[in-house]
Amino acid sequence: MRRETVFAAELAWPDYQAAVEKGATPMLIPIGSMEQHGHHMPLHVDVLLPTEFARRVAETAGGLVAPPFTYGYKSHQKSGGGNHLPGTTSLDGATLVAALKNVLCAFAQHGVRRFVLFNGHYENSWFLVEAIDLALKELRWEGISDAKIVLLSYWDFVTEETIKQLYPEGFPGWAVEHGGVLETSLMLALYPELVDLARAVDHPPASFPPYEVYPVKPEWTPPSGTLSSPKAASREKGAILLEVCTNGIVQALKAEFT
Numbered sequence: 001m002r003r004e005t006v007f008a009a010e011l012a013w014p015d016y017q018a019a020v021e022k023g024a025t026p027m028l029i030p031i032g033s034m035e036q037h038g039h040h041m042p043l044h045v046d047v048l049l050p051t052e053f054a055r056r057v058a059e060t061a062g063g064l065v066a067p068p069f070t071y072g073y074k075s076h077q078k079s080g081g082g083n084h085l086p087g088t089t090s091l092d093g094a095t096l097v098a099a100l101k102n103v104l105c106a107f108a109q110h111g112v113r114r115f116v117l118f119n120g121h122y123e124n125s126w127f128l129v130e131a132i133d134l135a136l137k138e139l140r141w142e143g144i145s146d147a148k149i150v151l152l153s154y155w156d157f158v159t160e161e162t163i164k165q166l167y168p169e170g171f172p173g174w175a176v177e178h179g180g181v182l183e184t185s186l187m188l189a190l191y192p193e194l195v196d197l198a199r200a201v202d203h204p205p206a207s208f209p210p211y212e213v214y215p216v217k218p219e220w221t222p223p224s225g226t227l228s229s230p231k232a233a234s235r236e237k238g239a240i241l242l243e244v245c246t247n248g249i250v251q252a253l254k255a256e257f258t
C-alpha cells in the first residue's frame with residue numbers, strides 16, 4: 001500500500017494524471033541552487049528550504065510539490081559570496097530560463113493551470129520572471145491561456161514584527177543574510193544534523209563598495225563565505241520563521257487561487 005504523498009514524482013502516472021488533469025491542483029516548484037553557505041552549512045540550503053516550505057504549504061493548502069531545481073543562476077558576490085567559491089555550481093541564465101520554461105509548459109500540457117514558484121536563491125529572481133513570461137507566451141500559442149503563476153521568495157513573508165523579534169541588535173538586510181541568522185535558524189529547526197554551529201564564523205556584516213568589478217575580487221567576500229554572522233541563529237528563531245512564512249504563503253495562495 002502506497003503512502004499519501006504531496007511529492008508529484010512519488011506518484012504513479014495515473015494518480016498524477018487524476019490530480020492534475022482538471023487544473024485545480026496547484027503545482028509548487030522549489031527553485032534553489034548549489035551554493036556554498038559558509039563553514040557550518042551544506043551546499044544545498046537553497047534547495048532544502050524552499051522544498052520544505054512547499055511541502056508544508058501543500059499539506060496545509062493542497063497542491064503537489066514538483067522535483068526541485070537543484071542548480072540555479074550564478075552566485076553574486078554581494079548576495080551569495082560569489083560564483084568563484086568552491087562548491088558553488090551554477091547555470092548560465094539562459095540555461096535556467098530554458099529549463100524552467102520547458103518544465104512549466106510540460107506541466108501545463110498535463111493540465112496544471114496553477115503554479116507556485118518557491119524561490120530559495122536570490123540570484124534566480126529575474127531569470128524566473130523571464131521563464132514565466134516565455135512559458136505563458138508559448139502556452140498561448142498552443143491555445144492554453146488560463147495558466148496562472150505565482151512567484152515568491154519565502155523571506156519576503158517575514159513580517160516587520162518578526163524582524164524586530166529576531167534581530168534585536170538590528171537587521172543587516174536580506175542582501176547580506178547569506179548563510180546568516182535567517183537561513184541558519186531555518187536549517188537548525190529543520191535539519192539540525194546538517195548544521196555545525198561550532199564551525200560558524202562570527203564576523204560583522206560584509207560591506208561592499210557601491211559598484212562591482214569583474215572578474216570579481218575574491219578579497220571582497222568574507223573568507224568564511226557567509227555575508228553576515230550566523231552566531232545569533234537558533235532553532236527557536238527557525239520555528240518562528242517557519243510559521244510566519246508558511247502562514248503568509250498560505251494566505252497569499254488563498255487570495256490568488258480562490
Ligand SMILES: [Zn+2]
Pocket residue numbers: 037045046120121178179183
Ligand atoms: Zn542561501
